[in-house]
Amino acid sequence: xxxxxxxxxxxxxxxxxxxxxxxxxxxxxxxxxxxxxxxxxxxxxxxxxxxxxxxxxxxxxxxxxxxxxxxxxxxxxxxxxxxxxxxxxxxxxxxxxxxxxxxxxxxxxxxxxxxxxxxxxxxxxxxxxxxxxxxxxxxxxxxxxxxxxxxxxxxxxxxxxxxxxxxxxxxxxxxxxxxxxxxxxxxxxxxxxxxxxxxxxxxxxxxxxxxxxxxxxxxxxxxxxxxxxxxxxxxxxxxxxxxxxxxxxxxxxxxxxxxxxxxxxxxxxxxxxxxxxxxxxxxxxxxxxxxxxxxxxxxxxxxxxxxxxxxx
Amino acid sequence: xxxxxxxxxxxxxxxxxxxxxxxxxxxxxxxxxxxxxxxxxxxxxxxxxxxxxxxxxxxxxxxxxxxxxxxxxxxxxxxxxxxxxxxxxxxxxxxxxxxxxxxxxxxxxxxxxxxxxxxxxxxxxxxxxxxxxxxxxxxxxxxxxxxxxxxxxxxxxxxxxxxxxxxxxxxxxxxxxxxxxxxxxxxxxxxxxxxxxxxxxxxxxxxxxxxxxxxxxxxxxxxxxxxxxxxxxxxxxxxxxxxxxxxxxxxxxxxxxxxxxxxxxxxxxxxxxxxxxxxxxxxxxxxxxxxxxxxxxxxxxxxxxxxxxxxxxxxxxxxxxxxxxxxxxxxxxxxxxxxxxxxxxxxxxxxxxxxxxxxxxxxx
Numbered sequence: 001x002x003x004x005x006x007x008x009x010x011x012x013x014x015x016x017x018x019x020x021x022x023x024x025x026x027x028x029x030x031x032x033x034x035x036x037x038x039x040x041x042x043x044x045x046x047x048x049x050x051x052x053x054x055x056x057x058x059x060x061x062x063x064x065x066x067x068x069x070x071x072x073x074x075x076x077x078x079x080x081x082x083x084x085x086x087x088x089x090x091x092x093x094x095x096x097x098x099x100x101x102x103x104x105x106x107x108x109x110x111x112x113x114x115x116x117x118x119x120x121x122x123x124x125x126x127x128x129x130x131x132x133x134x135x136x137x138x139x140x141x142x143x144x145x146x147x148x149x150x151x152x153x154x155x156x157x158x159x160x161x162x163x164x165x166x167x168x169x170x171x172x173x174x175x176x177x178x179x180x181x182x183x184x185x186x187x188x189x190x191x192x193x194x195x196x197x198x199x200x201x202x203x204x205x206x207x208x209x210x211x212x213x214x215x216x217x218x219x220x221x222x223x224x225x226x227x228x229x230x231x232x233x234x235x236x237x238x239x240x241x242x243x244x245x246x247x248x249x250x251x252x253x254x255x256x257x258x259x260x261x262x263x264x265x266x267x268x269x270x271x272x273x274x275x276x277x278x279x280x281x282x283x284x285x286x287x288x289x290x291x292x293x294x295x296x297x298x299x300x301x302x303x304x305x306x307x308x309x310x311x312x
Numbered sequence: 313x314x315x316x317x318x319x320x321x322x323x324x325x326x327x328x329x330x331x332x333x334x335x336x337x338x339x340x341x342x343x344x345x346x347x348x349x350x351x352x353x354x355x356x357x358x359x360x361x362x363x364x365x366x367x368x369x370x371x372x373x374x375x376x377x378x379x380x381x382x383x384x385x386x387x388x389x390x391x392x393x394x395x396x397x398x399x400x401x402x403x404x405x406x407x408x409x410x411x412x413x414x415x416x417x418x419x420x421x422x423x424x425x426x427x428x429x430x431x432x433x434x435x436x437x438x439x440x441x442x443x444x445x446x447x448x449x450x451x452x453x454x455x456x457x458x459x460x461x462x463x464x465x466x467x468x469x470x471x472x473x474x475x476x477x478x479x480x481x482x483x484x485x486x487x488x489x490x491x492x493x494x495x496x497x498x499x500x501x502x503x504x505x506x507x508x509x510x511x512x513x514x515x516x517x518x519x520x521x522x523x524x525x526x527x528x529x530x531x532x533x534x535x536x537x538x539x540x541x542x543x544x545x546x547x548x549x550x551x552x553x554x555x556x557x558x559x560x561x562x563x564x565x566x567x568x569x570x571x572x573x574x575x576x577x578x579x580x581x582x583x584x585x586x587x588x589x590x591x592x593x594x595x596x597x598x599x600x601x602x603x604x605x606x607x608x609x610x611x612x613x614x615x616x617x618x619x620x621x622x623x624x625x626x627x628x629x630x631x632x633x634x635x636x637x638x639x640x641x642x643x644x645x646x647x648x649x650x651x652x653x654x655x656x657x658x659x660x661x662x663x664x665x666x667x668x669x670x671x672x673x674x675x676x
Contacts, residue, residue, distance in 0.1 A: 016498070
């Protein structure tokens with residue numbers, strides 16, 4: 001093969017070499033600038049700060065965290081909080097979204113209209129705004145902590161949702177959800193459910209019409225047809241876009257920083273402001289999300305292969 | 313044995329329509345009654361709060377009185393700050409004129425008969441005019457207006473600017489990246505794939521943090537870029553990765569025979585893409601692209617986290633420091649939610665309309 005502009009393969013090689021060269025020069029340029037700037041401003045670099053004491057409190061987490069513990073542990077607490085919100089949100093949004101999506105096929109006009117109205121309203125308002133609204137309602141418009149709304153053992157107030165034990169020997173809250181957690185989960189669930197509803201609707205609509213007619217001919221009710229014939233087949237179409245929605249929900253949980261829920265991004269933000277190590281903190285956050293994204297994609301792809309049609 | 317079913321409805325009065333759609337059988341009838349009751353309950357409460365007991369005048373004392381519902385006076389009092397941010401009061405005609413211009417440009421870009429090369433020229437002329445009006449000077453050239461720095465820009469003009477400019481810049485980039493991912497050259501394909509997967513794997517907020525904290529470190533000493541520009545670059549790079557995936561879907565949908573036919577006609581690779589593949593691919597994915605535009609429009613609200621006061625941030629700016637009006641923040645949120653909704657909903661309806669227009673053009 002000759003390296004010539006006249007042959008297609010020669011041009012290809014030249015294009016690739018040029019592209020690689022540009023990327024490498026750009027990378028070198030940015031890296032050298034960063035090194036120079038950091039030296040100029042006396043910014044220290046490296047991940048050694050992770051082992052120093054964090055010096056800030058974290059309001060909630062899977063385990064207790066106090067300010068003498070290290071930054072690394074603070075990041076882990078934040079990661080745990082992200083996972084907690086993401087998992088709760090994914091489960092609830094899937095349930096609600098599937099109901100709403102299936103509701104679009106109801107024979108009842110009112111159900112159809114309500115489901116599509118829900119989708120339009122929640123899809124077309126920015127998630128951040130919805131989160132801020134839920135947080136405002138939960139943290140400011142609810143009654144004060146000492147005069148909560150009660151429903152059986154549940155108490156709802158500005159302090160969050162609490163399960164109060166009223167037995168004589170064990171007074172106090174058995175578990176509690178902070179208003180930040182509730183606002184974030186509620187906002188993410190309601191927002192993502194609108195998108196999942198569209199995914200489910202498109203999936204069910206894509207099942208060939210004959211399937212529905214065949215199940216009607218077999219005497220299945222509409223609910224039975226949906227449950228045993230349409231949804232299982234729609235599932236194959238639904239899985240890839242559903243994976244995207246799960247990933248979106250996980251990434252969107254980073255908006256926690258706006259309402260003060262201590263997820264991994266807020267912890268990184270606090271750490272960044274305290275230590276000034278912007279590069280390291282942002283790199284950590286990006287690494288965390290990249291890993292979660294790749295892991296989720298891997299799991300869902302494996303599941304997708306399992307339910308895919310086995311064709312020869 | 314399947315029981316016999318009643319014959320379908322044939323008459324078409326509204327009563328029979330109601331019966332058919334709401335009370336066809338016991339189950340749907342029950343569901344209708346329950347839903348109607350719930351709707352009636354929620355509806356009357358909302359109507360009572362939002363209209364009947366609402367206070368429309370910008371009067372704090374009246375809003376705080378007992379038994380008053382929503383206080384829409386907060387919008388009447390604060391609409392300038394909410395819509396225009398911290399832009400100097402006496403110069404506020406400038407963002408209004410500039411955004412009207414931008415909106416007109418956007419509307420024109422929506423019409424298919426204007427999808428011509430000169431539309432790009434129009435944008436290249438329109439954007440400097442927008443920036444000139446907003447800043448008061450252009451590339452050091454004074455326009456006889458008071459200079460207003462970008463940190464005072466805010467509200468709806470900023471939202472419109474961020475979304476339209478990042479869409480306009482991201483689209484060509486996305487097409488290039490998508491072509492790169494489908495390329496036969498392994499190095500180009502790898503570079504484009506890494507870029508797309510990397511960006512799609514991280515949340516926008518981390519990209520914005522990067523643009524606002526890290527970009528200054530990346531640049532040579534003495535070169536500083538305005539925070540607005542940095543954020544614009546961040547949103548553009550983020551949006552381009554998502555759009556590139558949509559465009560790639562379109563490229564995959566173009567039948568192989570088209571490329572082979574183009575090759576047999578003697579078209580070069582670039583000619584094939586430009587005249588044969590891209591027109592078909594972009595038409596096929598236009599609805600998907602418009603969905604992306606809506607997502608970008610909503611995502612611009614995140615720049616408030618890196619202290620740029622677009623619509624969402626401007627509301628906080630208007631109310632957070634004002635103890636009198638702060639209790640009525642919910643009404644303010646409802647107001648800007650309505651603005652966002654109007655924009656996003658009309659773009660999505662536009663997408664449906666374009667889809668129908670294009671379907672008319674290519675009967676299948």
